[in-house]
Structures are given as structure tokens and as C-alpha cells.
Amino acid sequence: MALFKKKENTEEVADDLTVDIPAQPRTWEFNTKIELKDVSFGYTADKLVLRDVNLTIDKPGFYCIVGPNGVGKSTIVKCLNKINIPQKGEIFVDGVNIKDLHYKDLAQKIGYVPVFSNDTFAMSVVDTILVGRFNHTKECSREENLKKVYEAMRLLHVEGLAYKKFNEISAGQHQKVAIARGIVQETPVLILDEPTANLDVKYQVYVMEILRAIAEKRNMIVLTISHDLNITAKYAHQVIMLSKPGVIHAVGTPQEVLTKENITHVYGVNCRIIEDDQCVSNPNVDSETKVSVPHIILGEALVIDDDQ
Amino acid sequence: MPFGALPPFTEVPYLTYYDNTDSDPLLSGSVIESVNAWDQGIEGNEVQFKETVHEYVKLIRFRYLFILVCAIVIVFVSGYSLSLGAYNISFTETYYYFWNALIGTNFTVQEDITKASIIWDLRMPRVATAVFGGAALAVAGVAMQSVLKNPLADSYTTGVSSGAGFGATIVMFSGLAMTSYIPVVISAFIFAMIPTLAIIAISKMASASPTTMIMAGIGVMYIFSASTTVLMLWADPQSMADIYAWQVGSLANGGVNTQTVPIVMVCSIAGLIALWIMAGKINVLATGDESSKALGIDADKLRIIILLITGLLAASIVSFVGIVGFVGLVTPHIVRMFIGADNKYLIPASAIFGGMVMLCADQIGRVFLTTPLPVGVVMAFIGGPVFLWLILRRHKEVW
Numbered sequence A: 001m002a003l004f005k006k007k008e009n010t011e012e013v014a015d016d017l018t019v020d021i022p023a024q025p026r027t028w029e030f031n032t033k034i035e036l037k038d039v040s041f042g043y044t045a046d047k048l049v050l051r052d053v054n055l056t057i058d059k060p061g062f063y064c065i066v067g068p069n070g071v072g073k074s075t076i077v078k079c080l081n082k083i084n085i086p087q088k089g090e091i092f093v094d095g096v097n098i099k100d101l102h103y104k105d106l107a108q109k110i111g112y113v114p115v116f117s118n119d120t121f122a123m124s125v126v127d128t129i130l131v132g133r134f135n136h137t138k139e140c141s142r143e144e145n146l147k148k149v150y151e152a153m154r155l156l157h158v159e160g161l162a163y164k165k166f167n168e169i170s171a172g173q174h175q176k177v178a179i180a181r182g183i184v185q186e187t188p189v190l191i192l193d194e195p196t197a198n199l200d201v202k203y204q205v206y207v208m209e210i211l212r213a214i215a216e217k218r219n220m221i222v223l224t225i226s227h228d229l230n231i232t233a234k235y236a237h238q239v240i241m242l243s244k245p246g247v248i249h250a251v252g253t254p255q256e257v258l259t260k261e262n263i264t265h266v267y268g269v270n271c272r273i274i275e276d277d278q279c280v281s282n283p284n285v286d287s288e289t290k291v292s293v294p295h296i297i298l299g300e301a302l303v304i305d306d307d308q
Numbered sequence B: 001m002p003f004g005a006l007p008p009f010t011e012v013p014y015l016t017y018y019d020n021t022d023s024d025p026l027l028s029g030s031v032i033e034s035v036n037a038w039d040q041g042i043e044g045n046e047v048q049f050k051e052t053v054h055e056y057v058k059l060i061r062f063r064y065l066f067i068l069v070c071a072i073v074i075v076f077v078s079g080y081s082l083s084l085g086a087y088n089i090s091f092t093e094t095y096y097y098f099w100n101a102l103i104g105t106n107f108t109v110q111e112d113i114t115k116a117s118i119i120w121d122l123r124m125p126r127v128a129t130a131v132f133g134g135a136a137l138a139v140a141g142v143a144m145q146s147v148l149k150n151p152l153a154d155s156y157t158t159g160v161s162s163g164a165g166f167g168a169t170i171v172m173f174s175g176l177a178m179t180s181y182i183p184v185v186i187s188a189f190i191f192a193m194i195p196t197l198a199i200i201a202i203s204k205m206a207s208a209s210p211t212t213m214i215m216a217g218i219g220v221m222y223i224f225s226a227s228t229t230v231l232m233l234w235a236d237p238q239s240m241a242d243i244y245a246w247q248v249g250s251l252a253n254g255g256v257n258t259q260t261v262p263i264v265m266v267c268s269i270a271g272l273i274a275l276w277i278m279a280g281k282i283n284v285l286a287t288g289d290e291s292s293k294a295l296g297i298d299a300d301k302l303r304i305i306i307l308l309i310t311g312l313l314a315a316s317i318v319s320f321v322g323i324v325g326f327v328g329l330v331t332p333h334i335v336r337m338f339i340g341a342d343n344k345y346l347i348p349a350s351a352i353f354g355g356m357v358m359l360c361a362d363q364i365g366r367v368f369l370t371t372p373l374p375v376g377v378v379m380a381f382i383g384g385p386v387f388l389w390l391i392l393r394r395h396k397e398v399w
Helices: A004-008 A008-021 A073-080 A103-109 A123-135 A143-157 A171-184 A201-218 A229-235 A260-267 B029-040 B045-082 B089-103 B110-148 B158-174 B182-205 B210-234 B237-248 B259-278 B279-285 B287-293 B297-320 B327-339 B344-367 B375-398
Strands: A034-041 A050-057 A061-066 A088-093 A110-112 A189-192 A221-225 A238-243 A247-252 A269-276 A293-301
Touching: A004 A189, A008 A293, A034 A073, A034 A247, A050 A247, A061 A073, A061 A201, A061 A229, A061 B045, A073 A088, A073 A110, A073 A221, A088 B045, A103 A110, A103 A123, A110 A171, A110 B287, A123 A143, A123 A171, A123 B279, A143 A171, A143 A229, A143 B029, A143 B045, A171 A189, A171 A201, A201 A221, A201 A229, A201 B029, A221 A238, A229 A293, A247 A260, A247 A269, A260 A269, A293 B344, B045 B089, B045 B110, B045 B327, B089 B110, B110 B210, B110 B279, B110 B297, B110 B327, B110 B344, B158 B182, B158 B210, B158 B297, B182 B210, B210 B237, B210 B297, B259 B279, B259 B297, B259 B344, B279 B287, B279 B297, B279 B344, B327 B375, B344 B375
Parallel strands: A061 A221, A061 A238, A110 A189, A189 A221
Antiparallel strands: A034 A050, A034 A088, A238 A247, A269 A293
16 A cells, blocks of 8 residues: 555655654765774885875765885775784874774774685675674674675575675676675775775776775775776776875876876876767766766886885 | 876866766666666576575585585484494494483493493593584694685695694603503693694794795695604514504594593684684685785784684694594595585585595495504595595596
């Protein structure tokens, strides 16, 4: 009966909704702030990987860290998770120095999926993703946790692999399972280390779109490390570019950061940038809309001095 | 604006952060649909979800079934084992006398008293030690393997066995074991804990990576093995025979009697429960250090705690029955093949299966062979080929 009422009278629907459908879409408040202040880190005392990095992230969105190999992209991310403890400087999450936070409390705020493998004693895909619900095992029943896992598996198109062993699936599928594990953690900040590695072209695009979409949907900070400048240029809200020797070279929108000068300077590769305005793919948006995205065409590598 | 601070989102359309995903021009229709479906969640009665849950429940039922079958086997084999011996007590009678001895019934007929006493005082220690010792060694193996992320980790590779071996040897060599077996047990236990403590100390000094710990364990193992060998070269023939008998591990030696059974039981049950409570954390730890730190677990600390528990557990068993191989290393692998690597089920299942294997091996050694063989030897002879066959069969399924 409630269904008929909805169609006839919109005012009554509002009443009915609260009664008939208990699962109201949650509103996702954003009140997260990550601050890095003069952070320096080195794996050995004499060689620093990061030098005085300052960064503040206080808006939801999809953030990409780009930069050449060995410049400290993963290191920054690990510092945020207390996997690396900086030699100098402080990191604050919601105003609290993470030195004073226990791993357990930090895990409530920041979800991080490293490049992980449990090949030695592989569990099924479901169990592997369920590990991501570790901090929710007390407040949620097994069915609820399974539901979250199933939703994430469906989002990443791996629900068909549910009971495959983790070591029997392909590298690209590992990647999707890893992302699903990050998503089920339901933290306001989600950090992924190269989420598109090992994925085919279709899923590179799909995963980047999904990450942008979930950041917008749930007002989250999604922070990834990325090597593909073109996909980054299209989907990132903000790009953080690192350069040698472990410093932030530029921060801003893809258009501001991914310029010819920056790319040539940071990567040592010649390039051309063209603006592509044929990229509206949303059927809900007027097809006449012009949205332009920088497209990078890479040229030859320059001989650069790597010893700096 | 300080360098490194993010500029505000600009009003250029494609850079805009869209509160409403549906109006983001860069997202394709299928992605919007998928994300909306994910955000709203699924109805509990969706067919495929129900199937997934059903499958999950089925797997769990299978795990419980596995545990149940092993438990039943233990009950029957124990009964049979209790009926063996010079004094004739039938299979069904054993349960009757065992139960009455357990609840402390005072028999009045002399025959009943004798039978109950034989069951309880002479035959029960061996059976109980087999079951609880096997369970404890198997669980210690499971935890060590998961925590050190190494399929070869067990009480051998972490040095517990060789430490215990040296401890027992030194007592037998010095002749202290002539009158009483207690010094052997105490010395074996103390020396069995040294490798574990050394591993922990070394991992505190260097980085506490699992590989470092295994390497440290193997280093300590060689030191103790060499020391034991030296003592054996110097030992007189009688001590030598004792040392040798102890080293192959047996349920027939002096460390197994009515006084020691409660200790073995308490140690193994306490260790089993402690590790079972931490099973969820062990699962997380098995996915790697970085991954577990990101999920809120202090990996280094947890690894040390678990290593200490498994060290105590293995040491407490090994010091009574001697060096029993196989059960700690191989039973976890066999159980994993059947029920998977989830420690919440793997730990109890390995305990039951380990107890079953040790009990059955002891039976086979006593019954089918004219010269009774030590339990460790029987397990290796029968378990080895079975294990190899399981490995081959599993690979056929994968390819």
C-alpha cells in the first residue's frame, strides 16, 4: 500500500519513508583534516627521502600523488599511517599529533591498503576483504559485515570470485580485491598505493572513476599514488607533485600542476599538452557541455643528472 | 598561501568537486549506477547476496563438521587405547571406568577398583598426553607459521626443540636423571625458552621482520645442536641411550604419568584459548606488517606476544615428551588444505586434528609393530607420504 501512496501524494511519502524504509541514505559529514608540518624522513640517518614536506588536506576529494621513482610517494603515505616515523616534523590528523595516537585509533580515521599479499596462507577473497572489517567486528554482526563485503565486491566486479583463494586469482584481480578491502574499512580517509597497477585499460579508467565518485558520494578524502599522468589529469580533483630530492614541487588542480614545464622539470621528459574537450561521458549531463581536460603527449626522455 | 597548502577548488567545471555524483560530467553512467547501488546498499534478500552468505555458512558448517569428526575419532581411539595392555579390560568397559574414575566414584568390588586404577593411573596419562600434547604442538605450529609468515616455522626452526634437547641432555649427562625425571623436565623447559627469548631480543635490536626472527631461531638451533652433540660424544653408554631415547620423543618415557598430565593439560588448554582469542588479530598479522599497522594492530608487539605464548606452549610439551616432530609442522598444513587459512577455525581444528594424529600414531606404534616405535617416528613414516600425496592432489585441482 505504501508504494501506491508514494506516487499519489508526495507529502505523505515523506512520512511513509521513515516508517517503511528504515535504511535512510546516510549523510556523510566531512570534518577531517590532515596536516604534515616540516616532515623529514629517511630509511637511513644520512640519506633523507623526504625533506621538509608541508601539506594540508582539509577538503574532501580525490587526490593523486605523482612523481618519478624514488621520490618518496609511498614514503609520505606510510608516514601518514605511522608505518614510517618521521625523523623530524609532525603529522596531525584532525588536530591530533599521530605520535600520540594508537594504531587502533589511527585506523579508525585513515584506511590504507598497501601492496599486500597473503600468498603464503591465502584465504578466500571474501575472508581477505573481511579482514578490512577488522575494526568493525565488535559492533557489526557477521551478516552486516558480509553485506558490506558483498557491496564492495559488487562495486569492483569481483563478486564472482568470492570463494576463490587469494593466490589463485590474477594480479589485476588482487588489485580489485585490495581496493575493496580499503573501501569496506569505511574510514573518512582512504589511501591506496597505485590502485591501477596491473589493471587493464578498462579497469584503470573504471577504478579511477569509482575512486572519484566515492570521494564525492561519501565526502571522503581518497589519496592515491599514481603513475599514469593522463588518467590522473582527467579524474583527480587535486594533484600533489613530488620531485627530487623528496620535496613537494607543486600542488593544485591537474591544470595547474600538470604543465609542460613541471613535467619536463620533474620527470625529465619532453612533452606536449593538448586540451581535450570531448570527454563528457555522464548521460545525466547535457551533451553540449564543454569540459576540457589536459592531455599529455610524452616526448623523448632528456639526459638528466640523477646524482643530485 | 604557504607552499604545500592546497589552493581552493576552482570553478572550472571539470575541477569542481561535485556534491552530487550524478551531475559530475566526467563519470560515466555505469559508474554512477554502481556507486549509487553501493552507497544505498543491498537489500538483505537479494538472491546473489543470499547465495554468498549461504555459501559462507556452508563453509563454516564444514569446518565444524571437520572438528566434530576428529573429536569422534579421538573418543573412539582413546577408548581402544585404554583397553590395550596386559590386564584385560574390554573396549566398552573403558568408558565406564574412565567416567567413574573422572567423577571420583568409590568402587567397592576389588575388580572394579583394580580396573579403574589401571585405566586412570597407568593408561590414561599416555592417552591424555598424546591428545593434549598433539593439540598444543599443532596450535603452536599454526600460530608460529601465521605470525612469521613462513610455512616452515615450527618448534624446530624457532629453536625450541633443540633448546629443550640440550636442557635434557645436560641433565642426563650429569647423572641427575638417575633418581628422578623432574630435573630433566625443568632443565628442558628452561633451555627451551632460551631460543624464544633470544629471537625476541635479537628482533628488538635489529628490525623485527619475520625473516630475521626465523634466521635468529635457526642460528640458536645450530648452537644448541652442536652443544648437544658434544655432550653426547662425551657421555657414557647408559646416558647416551637415555639421551637418544629422549631425542626421538616418546609417550612412554618418565615424563608421562599422573602427576604430569594435569600440567600438560593446563598448559595446552591455556595456550590454546589465549591463541584462539587472538585469532582475529593473527589473521590480520598474516597479511603483512604494513597492512596490519594500517588496520590498527601494532605488528611488532603482537608478534612478540604470540611468539612468547607459542614458545611457552611448545616448551611445556616438549619438556615432558621429548622432541616430537611432524605434528607441529605438518598438521597445520593438512588442516589448512581442508578448512582454509582463517585462524578462527584453523586454531581449534588444528588442535583437535593434532591431538588425533598424535593419539593414532601412538596406537599404530604400539599395536601393529612388534617392537613399539616412538610416536614421532610413526607420525613421520605415515604422515610424510600422506602429506606428499595431499600436496600433489591439491596442485592437480589448481591446474
